[in-house]
Amino acid sequence: MVTIEYEGDKAKVYSDAGRGETFAEVLARRISRRNLLKTSAATTALVLAAPSRATPGNAATQDATPTVKLGFEAIEGSTADEIVVAAGHSALPFLKWGDPIFADAPDFDLENQTAESQAKQFGYNCDWLAFLPLPIGSDASDNGLLVANHEFTNPELMFPGYLTANPEFKPPQSDDAPPDVPEFLVNPTQNIVDVELEAHGLSVVKIKRGEDGQWTVVRDSQYNRRVTATTPMTLSGPAAGSDLMKTSDDPDGMNVLGTLNNCAGGITPWGTVVSGEENFQQYFANLGQLAEDDPVRLAHDRFGVSEGASERQWENFYDRFDLTKEPNEPFRFGWGVEFDPYDPESKPKKRTALGRNKHEGHTSFVAPGGQVAIYSGDDERFEYAYKFVTTGTYDPDNRDANMDLLDEGTLHVAKFNDDGSGEWLPLVYGEGELTEANGFASQADVLINTRFAADALGATKMDRPEDFETNPVTGKVYLVCTNNSRRTLDETTKANPRPENLHGHIIEITEDGNDHAATSFTWEMFLLAGDPSQGSTYYGGFATDEVSPISAPDNLTFDLDGNIWISTDGNQLAINDGLFAAPTEGEERGYVRQFFSSVPGAEVSGPIFTPDNSSLFVSVQHPGEGGTFEESESHWPDGGNNPPKPTVVVIQAVDSTARVGISR
Ligand code: FEO
Ligand code: CA
Ligand code: CA
Ligand code: CA
Numbered sequence: 251m252v253t254i255e256y257e258g259d260k261a262k263v264y265s266d267a268g269r270g271e272t273f274a275e276v277l278a279r280r281i282s283r284r285n286l287l288k289t290s291a292a293t294t295a296l297v298l299a300a301p302s303r304a305t306p307g308n309a310a311t312q313d314a315t316p317t318v319k320l321g322f323e324a325i326e327g328s329t330a331d332e333i334v335v336a337a338g339h340s341a342l343p344f345l346k347w348g349d350p351i352f353a354d355a356p357d358f359d360l361e362n363q364t365a366e367s368q369a370k371q372f373g374y375n376c377d378w379l380a381f382l383p384l385p386i387g388s389d390a391s392d393n394g395l396l397v398a399n400h401e402f403t404n405p406e407l408m409f410p411g412y413l414t415a416n417p418e419f420k421p422p423q424s425d426d427a428p429p430d431v432p433e434f435l436v437n438p439t440q441n442i443v444d445v446e447l448e449a450h451g452l453s454v455v456k457i458k459r460g461e462d463g464q465w466t467v468v469r470d471s472q473y474n475r476r477v478t479a480t481t482p483m484t485l486s487g488p489a490a491g492s493d494l495m496k497t498s499d500d501p502d503g504m505n506v507l508g509t510l511n512n513c514a515g516g517i518t519p520w521g522t523v524v525s526g527e528e529n530f531q532q533y534f535a536n537l538g539q540l541a542e543d544d545p546v547r548l549a550h551d552r553f554g555v556s557e558g559a560s561e562r563q564w565e566n567f568y569d570r571f572d573l574t575k576e577p578n579e580p581f582r583f584g585w586g587v588e589f590d591p592y593d594p595e596s597k598p599k600k601r602t603a604l605g606r607n608k609h610e611g612h613t614s615f616v617a618p619g620g621q622v623a624i625y626s627g628d629d630e631r632f633e634y635a636y637k638f639v640t641t642g643t644y645d646p647d648n649r650d651a652n653m654d655l656l657d658e659g660t661l662h663v664a665k666f667n668d669d670g671s672g673e674w675l676p677l678v679y680g681e682g683e684l685t686e687a688n689g690f691a692s693q694a695d696v697l698i699n700t701r702f703a704a705d706a707l708g709a710t711k712m713d714r715p716e717d718f719e720t721n722p723v724t725g726k727v728y729l730v731c732t733n734n735s736r737r738t739l740d741e742t743t744k745a746n747p748r749p750e751n752l753h754g755h756i757i758e759i760t761e762d763g764n765d766h767a768a769t770s771f772t773w774e775m776f777l778l779a780g781d782p783s784q785g786s787t788y789y790g791g792f793a794t795d796e797v798s799p800i801s802a803p804d805n806l807t808f809d810l811d812g813n814i815w816i817s818t819d820g821n822q823l824a825i826n827d828g829l830f831a832a833p834t835e836g837e838e839r840g841y842v843r844q845f846f847s848s849v850p851g852a853e854v855s856g857p858i859f860t861p862d863n864s865s866l867f868v869s870v871q872h873p874g875e876g877g878t879f880e881e882s883e884s885h886w887p888d889g890g891n892n893p894p895k896p897t898v899v900v901i902q903a904v905d906s907t908a909r910v911g912i913s914r
Pocket of ligand 2: 377513514716804819855
């Protein structure tokens with residue numbers, strides 16, 4: 251376990267592996283191990299070509315024999331407007347914003363975008379990705395469905411003239427003083443807003459790899475689908491139909507138009523998608539018009555809904571985004587949305603049993619008793635990490651029987667104790683503090699106001715919990731905390747140990763008995779990100795000059811050997827965001843290496859391997875962010891004067907059938 255001491259407000263990291271050892275001593279010990287490894291590297295690579303697997307419940311220890319080594323040579327951080335990947339691999343832009351994904355879809359036409367064309371093209375800001383093999387149930391790695399979340403739009407990069415300088419703007423007198431009026435004015439039109447609505451949501455696209463190793467989109471596939479901010483969907487589970495869900499268009503509180511801000515997601519063991527609605531608050535306007543003591547106002551305020559106009563001003567075109575007209579509409583967002591990508595007719599369902607917050611993750615794992623655990627983070631400073639456990643059990647032989655498993659179960663919130671233990675606190679109406687005396691009149695109330703319920707239970711406030719994923723090889727669970735610049739020294743806990751946490755960290759959780767339905771766990775720090783030369787980082791004890799500096803870890807995936815792959819969003823190291831990998835077990839645990847770099851303004855998200863790990867898909871989201879259509883730091887991937895385009899990149903080894911990232 252890693253422990254922290256403080257000198258003034260500076261954190262100093264120690265390793266518990268040798269109590270009393272200073273961090274420098276831990277480093278020295280790890281360096282000598284590392285040198286030993288180096289001398290036997292050639293032999294190791296040969297021996298390790300055959301993958302070895304630990305079984306859940308039998309997780310390897312720090313000193314166990316290492317599994318397959320990550321065999322790539324780390325790249326340096328980059329600031330260039332081009333993607334970079336480790337030697338021996340190719341990284342190709344594969345699916346870009348505006349690419350047609352139906353046989354009858356029009357080609358992208360920058361000057362003449364319409365909602366109708368966007369609804370048949372790949373959406374904006376690709377984020378989380380899934381690869382679902384075809385046929386269903388197979389482990390095909392050359393034929394499948396690529397599912398992408400489209401988190402949000404950057405209209406200032408999508409539409410010429412969207413942003414104009416505000417003639418009334420005067421620079422503020424000091425850095426602390428907010429400007430009186432915004433520097434830029436936004437110019438949404440009905441057409442722009444309608445395109446934006448269709449650029450949100452998700453895409454499902456059939457893709458195929460040819461004999462030549464090249465991936466292509468199968469445009470005439472029956473599976474291809476767009477789910478957008480206008481797609482009809484239903485509410486299901488305990489909060490469906492409750493009074494807070496009712497609007498003038500939906501007096502029953504059961505039917506919602508669309509999904510918004512789909513950030514991270516997960517697939518279920520039965521092959522459906524659960525997509526997380528994250529920063530939904532930004533689409534709603536005029537909170538300040540509700541009465542100050544209105545509980546509806548307090549609930550929306552917790553999410554930061556704007557007091558006045560929203561950023562995008564959709565409320566000028568659609569009443570449902572205006573709280574003076576539809577105060578309940580935001581309650582219908584902030585959920586996990588499940589649908590079946592193998593059935594293009596399936597109607598998405600917002601699964602209220604999973605609670606309402608700024609959802610991330612939703613990776614699932616089947617517990618020994620057959621219940622399904624779904625992990626998710628609530629990505630905001632000082633918010634919580636959650637686990638939902640189904641009441642029913644997964645039936646691997648009857649897909650239909652699993653289709654509504656997510657409507658019944660127990661949502662838990664994590665409490666991380668300073669002694670390395672932890673508890674999953676159940677968010678159940680009538681239990682503990684979740685009673686009428688504290689403002690909860692039903693389970694629907696608990697789920698709609700999940701954050702208030704978690705407050706009442708005394709859960710641990712985290713540093714922006716984002717992806718939260720089980721390592722399929724070891725069964726350990728990894729929670730990524732992206733950063734939290736606002737945490738003060740007084741607010742530090744062992745699980746969020748750094749004040750002004752600019753760079754983020756990753757916590758490793760072991761469920762008691764390796765049972766993902768358990769209500770208690772142990773945890774330890776896996777990574778304290780940041781500039782390794784600063785002394786307040788932890789890279790498994792590896793020396794400063796041996797690791798690749800990582801900052802703002804965000805999304806995770808695991809390869810066949812349980813190595814962790816980490817993408818970053820908003821790193822504070824003056825390099826472009828990227829994708830990094832590290833072993834989780836053995837001598838090289840925590841040995842972080844950079845594998846891929848994106849372009850200016852972009853985050854990297856949604857890394858996912860094909861089942862045989864021969865292809866790796868990754869999203870380069872919001873390239874050029876911070877600029878405008880007229881002036882952008884990025885023109886990737888089309889170059890020239892083209893606007894930047896959020897794009898899914900496919901990465902393969904030079905031998906396209908070989909595993910990505912592994913030397914042979
Ligand atoms: Fe959309 Fe939490 O990142
Ligand atoms: Ca994200
Ligand atoms: Ca993930
Ligand atoms: Ca993020």
